[in-house]
Amino acid sequence: xxxxxxxxxxxxxxxxxxxxxxxxxxxxxxxxxxxxxxxxxxxxxxxxxxxxxxxxxxxxxxxxxxxxxxxxxxxxxxxxxxxxxxxxxxxxxxxxxxxxxxxxxxxxxxxxxxxxxxxxxxxxxxxxxxxxxxxxxxxxxxxxxxxxxxxxxxxxxxxxxxxxxxxxxxxxxxxxxxxxxxxxxxxxxxxxxxxxxxxxxxxxxxxxxxxxxxxxxxxxxxxxxxxxxxxxxxxxxxxxxxxxxxxxxxxxxxxxxxxxxxxxxxxxxxxxxxxxxxxxxxxxxxxxxxxxxxxxxxxxxxxxxxxxxxxxxxxxxxxxxxxxxxxxxxxxxxxxxxxxxxxxxxxxxxxxxxxxxxxxxxxxxxxxxxxxxxxxxxxxxxxxxxxxxxxxxxxxxxxxxxxxxxxxxxxxxxxxxxxxxxxxxxxxxxxxxxxxxxxxxxxxxxxxxxxxxxxxxxxxxxxxxxxxxxxxxxxxxxxxxxxxxxx
Ligand SMILES: NC(=O)C1=CN([C@@H]2O[C@H](COP(=O)(O)OP(=O)(O)OC[C@H]3O[C@@H](n4cnc5c(N)ncnc54)[C@H](OP(=O)(O)O)[C@@H]3O)[C@@H](O)[C@H]2O)C=CC1
Ligand SMILES: O=C(O)[C@H](O)CS(=O)(=O)O
Numbered sequence: 033x034x035x036x037x038x039x040x041x042x043x044x045x046x047x048x049x050x051x052x053x054x055x056x057x058x059x060x061x062x063x064x065x066x067x068x069x070x071x072x073x074x075x076x077x078x079x080x081x082x083x084x085x086x087x088x089x090x091x092x093x094x095x096x097x098x099x100x101x102x103x104x105x106x107x108x109x110x111x112x113x114x115x116x117x118x119x120x121x122x123x124x125x126x127x128x129x130x131x132x133x134x135x136x137x138x139x140x141x142x143x144x145x146x147x148x149x150x151x152x153x154x155x156x157x158x159x160x161x162x163x164x165x166x167x168x169x170x171x172x173x174x175x176x177x178x179x180x181x182x183x184x185x186x187x188x189x190x191x192x193x194x195x196x197x198x199x200x201x202x203x204x205x206x207x208x209x210x211x212x213x214x215x216x217x218x219x220x221x222x223x224x225x226x227x228x229x230x231x232x233x234x235x236x237x238x239x240x241x242x243x244x245x246x247x248x249x250x251x252x253x254x255x256x257x258x259x260x261x262x263x264x265x266x267x268x269x270x271x272x273x274x275x276x277x278x279x280x281x282x283x284x285x286x287x288x289x290x291x292x293x294x295x296x297x298x299x300x301x302x303x304x305x306x307x308x309x310x311x312x313x314x315x316x317x318x319x320x321x322x323x324x325x326x327x328x329x330x331x332x333x334x335x336x337x338x339x340x341x342x343x344x345x346x347x348x349x350x351x352x353x354x355x356x357x358x359x360x361x362x363x364x365x366x367x368x369x370x371x372x373x374x375x376x377x378x379x380x381x382x383x384x385x386x387x388x389x390x391x392x393x394x395x396x397x398x399x400x401x402x403x404x405x406x407x408x409x410x411x412x413x414x415x416x417x418x419x420x421x422x423x424x425x426x427x428x429x430x431x432x433x434x435x436x437x438x439x440x441x442x443x444x445x446x447x448x449x450x451x452x453x454x455x456x457x458x459x460x461x462x463x464x465x466x467x468x469x470x471x472x473x474x475x476x477x478x479x480x481x482x483x484x485x486x487x488x489x490x491x492x493x494x495x496x497x498x499x500x501x502x503x504x505x506x507x508x509x510x511x512x513x514x515x516x517x518x519x
Pocket of ligand 1: 188189190191192215216217218219246247248249250251252253267268269270272273275290291292293323324422424
């Protein structure tokens, strides 16, 4: 199928594997990539064999040795050039992203700039991997502590942010001195290939970043079992994250796991209601609700519940569902039919448990089979799949509460611990609630908390490790202590 988008730089579209700095277009075992807005096939992508994977490992190991010959400042300059190339190609990268993932072009552009910010941030962090000296207990001894690259890393990334989630792994990895083999989601391989293409143009050594595609189970087993891979970083479902965690134990890999979320969002009676409504809309409907930090469970104090629901209904009615390439679109399609079936089943379960459907609740068939309407549901019980499961759809579920203790208990009552949000103007309450919520990230009076300079990540079943900030580079380093006796 011919690609329907026109790019300033058509070379950004790569449909092969990237191994050892070369694009490998196989003519075997190709898998199709679809445009979720039209369900039309965009192109076919090459699938890696075991030999390709072994070649990628060898290339990554050689590239790491080459990368070690660069000074931190030289590595920093190349990473900064990569950032500049992403910015220069941002419009093309956004078109590719919308084409394969479906999000509105403005959101796709925002993701590209967000992804680029990790290269900008880690270009600087690359020069600040400081060690330390420790006063020795014995005479004539010097104690050094150094931080060295952990080794060849494997990255597995999801379809919901196909550029930013890879950028958030590659940038700290190469800044730390590591090589990486990345496997992007099968639904969105083109964004990963385009990002890697620009890395080569920036001057990274061949093999420092390899991008492979193929059968995720087989690739997962290869990554987990190969001892040459010293670190695995994954963003995706908790279910797959657990499998990877279990299967990396035998080769004792360093792990980063950014998994599922089920974010609570609490509106206390003293909140600024307009700020809260704005925060709810922004945290719920970004990427059509397909983010791991979307607010899933909206708790509104019963004294203001009707007022907030009325305002939410007005704002939701303004949201335009449509093709991501339409400049007026604010919500794109879901990623695939499996996601639509999941969303419909959550709504049906809620309605059979006395929930009130205020708006939406189904697909807009005039637009296409994957266009799920922005939905508002008022729930009378928390014994719902909508409460217990990650929604990953534009469904806004509202619950009432009366006391702080009650709502904090409800907010903490799922196995997840990624993002959480609450709205209050009372500083004593803000301190107390922020302390009581069991989450890796908390937004207070805001629904948008992700940035390159902060430690993004969760607790409990939402994963391990952090991405972004100075913490993010530590995931790609290992500690070495040297005891020197100057005898
Ligand atoms: N925390 C987050 O940011 C995300 C959370 N999710 C959650 O996951 C749910 C399912 O979404 P989905 O895309 O299926 O997420 P998955 O976790 O299934 O997929 C995420 C990535 O993992 C790969 N993968 C899947 N199984 C394996 C395996 N056994 N070994 C190695 N890699 C594997 C996928 O490859 P392939 O595409 O080839 O299957 C993809 O690259 C969503 O509904 C949402 O709840 C999803 C995306 C992001
Ligand atoms: O995986 C996700 O959903 C992203 O981490 C969300 S964000 O970083 O773009 O907020």
